[in-house]
Amino acid sequence: MRVAVIGAGVIGVTTAWYLQEAGAEVVLLDASAEPASGASFANGGMLHASHAEPWNTPGVGLDLLRYLGRADSPLLVRPRAMPGLVGWGLRFLWNSRRSTFEEHTRLNARLATFSLQEIDRLQRELDPEGLNFGFRRCGILKLFQDPASQARNRAASEGMMDVGVRFEDWDVERIISEEPALAPVRDRLCGGLYFPDDAIGDAARFTTGLLAITRRRGLTYYPGIGVRRLRTFQGRLDALETSAGPIAADACVVANGYHAPDLLRPLGIRLPVAPVKGYSLTLPMEADSRLNLPLIDDANKVVMTPLGNRLRLAGTAEFAGRDRHLNPQRAASVLDHCRRTLVGLPEQMDAETMAPWTGLRPMSARGTPILGATQVPGLYLNTGSGHLGWTFACGAAALVRASVLGEDPALPLDGLTL
Numbered sequence: 001m002r003v004a005v006i007g008a009g010v011i012g013v014t015t016a017w018y019l020q021e022a023g024a025e026v027v028l029l030d031a032s033a034e035p036a037s038g039a040s041f042a043n044g045g046m047l048h049a050s051h052a053e054p055w056n057t058p059g060v061g062l063d064l065l066r067y068l069g070r071a072d073s074p075l076l077v078r079p080r081a082m083p084g085l086v087g088w089g090l091r092f093l094w095n096s097r098r099s100t101f102e103e104h105t106r107l108n109a110r111l112a113t114f115s116l117q118e119i120d121r122l123q124r125e126l127d128p129e130g131l132n133f134g135f136r137r138c139g140i141l142k143l144f145q146d147p148a149s150q151a152r153n154r155a156a157s158e159g160m161m162d163v164g165v166r167f168e169d170w171d172v173e174r175i176i177s178e179e180p181a182l183a184p185v186r187d188r189l190c191g192g193l194y195f196p197d198d199a200i201g202d203a204a205r206f207t208t209g210l211l212a213i214t215r216r217r218g219l220t221y222y223p224g225i226g227v228r229r230l231r232t233f234q235g236r237l238d239a240l241e242t243s244a245g246p247i248a249a250d251a252c253v254v255a256n257g258y259h260a261p262d263l264l265r266p267l268g269i270r271l272p273v274a275p276v277k278g279y280s281l282t283l284p285m286e287a288d289s290r291l292n293l294p295l296i297d298d299a300n301k302v303v304m305t306p307l308g309n310r311l312r313l314a315g316t317a318e319f320a321g322r323d324r325h326l327n328p329q330r331a332a333s334v335l336d337h338c339r340r341t342l343v344g345l346p347e348q349m350d351a352e353t354m355a356p357w358t359g360l361r362p363m364s365a366r367g368t369p370i371l372g373a374t375q376v377p378g379l380y381l382n383t384g385s386g387h388l389g390w391t392f393a394c395g396a397a398a399l400v401r402a403s404v405l406g407e408d409p410a411l412p413l414d415g416l417t418l
């Protein structure tokens with residue numbers, strides 16, 4: 001069976017690997033010359049089932065109003081993006097009803113837990129072939145300054161325990177003993193939740209490393225070739241029309257991030273996926289100042305991830321349409337928010353040493369990824385992973401492979417399809 005996968009981000013490359021592992025002949029295409037050049041390039045590096053909540057939390061509508069016009073807020077809607085967001089935005093808000101939100105959180109947590117098991121397997125099996133992406137199953141610590149927020153997070157984590165999320169309650173003394181870099185802000189903290197099964201790793205290194213292995217095993221990779229249209233014949237997928245001519249395939253997986261709706265619209269499929277912009281900075285770290293643990297700062301809505309001799313800072317959610325322009329003020333605000341917890345970070349953002357970056361997360365209006373078959377035979381999806389695409393990559397790819405090849409999926413796909 002010949003399967004075309006569109007998109008060489010972390011989702012597309014992982015999907016290609018899983019399909020090839022099961023014996024499919026795989027063709028991978030990407031409009032960019034390099035893999036992982038979209039949202040997968042410099043993300044937060046966190047592999048966390050513990051963070052499974054969709055971003056459309058109950059009350060998100062009020063938060064959006066509260067943050068309106070505040071350029072340094074963690075959540076921002078750019079007025080020029082609003083017209084394009086109407087349909088998606090209404091669905092996003094509709095899915096923030098508490099019962100729906102809780103159901104979607106559990107679906108995400110279950111998928112993320114499975115995905116972490118799978119990435120463990122890949123890391124072990126492919127290490128001898130050179131897959132090295134700084135994977136560490138060191139757990140992740142979420143810090144709190146507000147006891148009410150900590151209590152809400154604890155209750156949410158308890159709700160995910162039966163799908164495999166474990167956590168420990170840490171007091172401030174334990175936090176400081178495990179992560180001495182937090183000693184200067186001891187008085188501000190009220191406690192933390194530590195998630196021992198969470199992990200970290202560099203998504204771009206994973207993507208390029210896995211692609212290299214997959215190519216050595218026979219994958220056909222077309223960089224710099226964009227798919228313009230999906231062609232059907234007698235109602236089923238037949239070929240991809242690309243910038244380099246048509247490519248025939250028995251099946252196709254659309255894994256091109258927030259661009260996916262463009263390819264599906266001409267086939268009458270409305271895909272509720274929109275771009276949500278985020279920023280990251282990557283700092284070189286001296287050996288004696290490296291963090292022991294990856295941190296999520298609940299109060300400032302930023303993440304701080306030690307990736308070997310670098311520290312990745314990431315955060316912000318901005319509805320800015322497809323604008324990938326790097327706004328230095330927004331990037332500086334990520335640094336500023338991180339410095340409230342890691343007080344030793346440099347004062348000024350320096351573009352040379354901090355490698356500011358921005359990416360567009362492919363966010364589904366539901367808050368869960370959109371996987372598997374469509375109404376067009378031969379056409380499959382793996383998109384909409386939003387803020388959790390790195391975490392979901394292996395699990396989602398395994399489920400999509402089962403759909404394409406007609407295998408029994410490792411988890412039920414209910415609630416995760418279009």
Ligand SMILES: Cc1cc2nc3c(=O)[nH]c(=O)nc-3n(C[C@H](O)[C@H](O)[C@H](O)COP(=O)(O)OP(=O)(O)OC[C@H]3O[C@@H](n4cnc5c(N)ncnc54)[C@H](O)[C@@H]3O)c2cc1C
Pocket residue numbers: 006007008009010011012029030031032035036037038039040041042043044045046047048203225226227228255256257258259277278279280303314315358359360361362383384385386387388389390391392
């Ligand atoms: C600031 C930030 C921090 C994040 N932190 C985390 C984190 O800590 N943990 C986590 O789990 N997730 C995180 N994420 C989310 C995660 O990075 C994304 O969900 C994930 O990278 C999405 O991968 P993707 O392959 O779907 O999309 P992309 O990486 O964007 O890849 C899509 C690819 O499709 C290609 N393409 C588009 N259209 C076409 C076409 N027509 N033809 C051919 N190719 C096409 C593009 O060139 C691109 O290479 C973060 C995201 C951001 C922005």
